[in-house]
Amino acid sequence: MNAPAKIDLNLPRFASVEELIAREQPDTPVYVLHPEKYHAAAKRFLDAFPGDTLYAIKANPAPHVLDLVYASGIRHFDTASVPEVEYVHSRFPDAHCHFMAPVRSPGAAKLTFEKHGVTDFVVDCDFELDKLLSEVKDAKKLRIFVRIATPLGGAMLELSSKFGTTPADAARLLKRVAGSGAQPAITFHVGSQCLSPFSYAQAIEMARRTSLMAGVTIVALDLGGGFPVTYPGNDVPPYHWYFDTIKEALMTMGQPDLPILCEPGRALIAEGLSVVTQVILRKGDKLYINDGIYGSFDELAITGWTADYPLRAFSLEKGKAVSRPIGQAPFRIYGPTCDTLDVLPRPLMLHENVKAGDYIVFDAMGAYSVALRTNFNGFYPDKWVIVGN
Ligand SMILES: Cc1ncc(COP(=O)(O)O)c(C=O)c1O
Structure with a gap:
């Protein structure tokens, strides 16, 4: 594990919540960080996920939380705006930012590509693809992920009615990406707090069919976020079911060396x-x-x-x-x-x-x-x- 570039945990420490309440008797809310829980959550992914784990910083961008995630060994970040990219890079110059939002303000791709070396972008329509290709002329440096919409039902919060397109349309976009000289890839998000490991297998199968339909060999597959956390009222399957199901489904892709990514937010930072x-x-x-x-x-x-x-x-x-x-x-x-x-x-x-x-x-x-x-x-x-x- 690399040493953190900058860690700013100069905060009051207590042995327990009881000690905090007794000593401080706080009359405003207090955010209590449990560092070992951040380390355990990151370790779960770093040990068992078959690819790169990107932290989706939207889930909790607080500086102490970012520092704990980074100190736990995470070096990739799912960012969705210019300020998020600037923030991550100002804190961790060696971090890799991936711009995984399918809608970007004009100029955002150009700025983050030129100033921050961001090369991963997502599209789910022609307009965003045209904009991206017009802002970054050196298309072959780009890895462009086409986002497919996944079936609803497995997750508490669906994330496919706002973004993502059908496999047939994604196949068309994928061909356009390949034709532009950029590197074609696929992404999806099965929804947040996904209680069904099978949702990932189903989405991987959609990705396989999409790339087959397009006749395009993809260079990467991003499985999004959605990995759940145990809350009262939710039955969460054991984590290894997610990773085992994902690994089994990936075998059907016919590309054993395909680079795989995921973008958990909640699963890396909720419990801490x-x-x-x-x-x-x-x-x-x-x-x-x-x-x-x-x-x-x-x-x-x-x-x-x-x-x-x-x-x-x-x-x-x-x-x-x-x-x-x-x-x-x-x-x-x-x-x-x-x-x-x-x-x-x-x-x-x-x-x-x-x-x-x-x-x-x-x-x-x-x-x-x-x-x-x-x-x-x-x-x-x-x-x-x-x-x-
Ligand atoms: C593109 C994208 N990636 C990752 C995430 C993180 O999802 P989760 O917190 O469910 O892991 C989100 C959440 O909105 C998202 O929109």
Whole structure:
């Protein structure tokens, strides 16, 4: 594993969340990083995924998180905008950025190719392909991934109605890519929090048929993100099922040396972050806490999202954080802003005597939380600490 180029984890450290609560008695939300969980998540991919693992930084671009991902050995990044590419390169000059968004602002490809050496781009229509080829004249330096849309159903959040095209249209685009002198490749995204390993096999089969239909030998296959995390309410198959299913499906491609990529976001960073929140007010079975939908909890509000975060609850007693049983009574959880919509979509089961001043700790909160927070009403959680090694 390479040594990190720049690691900025100069943060307060605690042995446990209990110690953090007892010593700090925080009255604003606290983001708790668990470094060993970042290392374990990266290791899972670096050890068993049959290709390059790109971190999709959109899932959590916080500098400490990026540093932990990098320190865990990840050197490739799925970036989707000029600022993301600039940010990754300013932090890690030796990192490889891949521009995997199928829609780009005019000039984005030219700038990232010329200034940052980015050579991987994605298209799913003629307009974006024309734009890319007009911005980067030296087409043979480009690896252009045509994105196919995958069937819905295997994942909690589908990502194929906005981007991706049919195999027949992808085959046509692939021929155009090959004809331009660029290197043709295929990508897809089976959807986020994909609970079915078979979705990857199905998508690989679509990629195989697409390249056959085009009569084009592809130079790389990118399996996207979507690898899941265990949340209450979701049954996640063991990880080796994903990698075994993928390896088996790849054998049918007839290209044993084909370079393979994946772009996990959630799977690399969700488990490494907890959020410590405090109850500000209790009114019967309504609890108002100091974080909410406009802060770290946006993902819970997405239609179709049915998972929750693992929970722990604590009260302060004589300066100590005492663990409280959960699962006794349902509470509706409101965020601190004035908006009626600032409410968690499902009640949480907590201790029946929960009160103002108590703490609720949400685990596995790294994905699409920090990245989506706003400062609506002046609330912007941004206090970071480390728990563990
Ligand atoms: C192109 C692309 N790659 C990767 C990801 C990361 O997906 P996940 O967090 O489900 O692994 C996303 C998520 O939106 C995406 O759009």
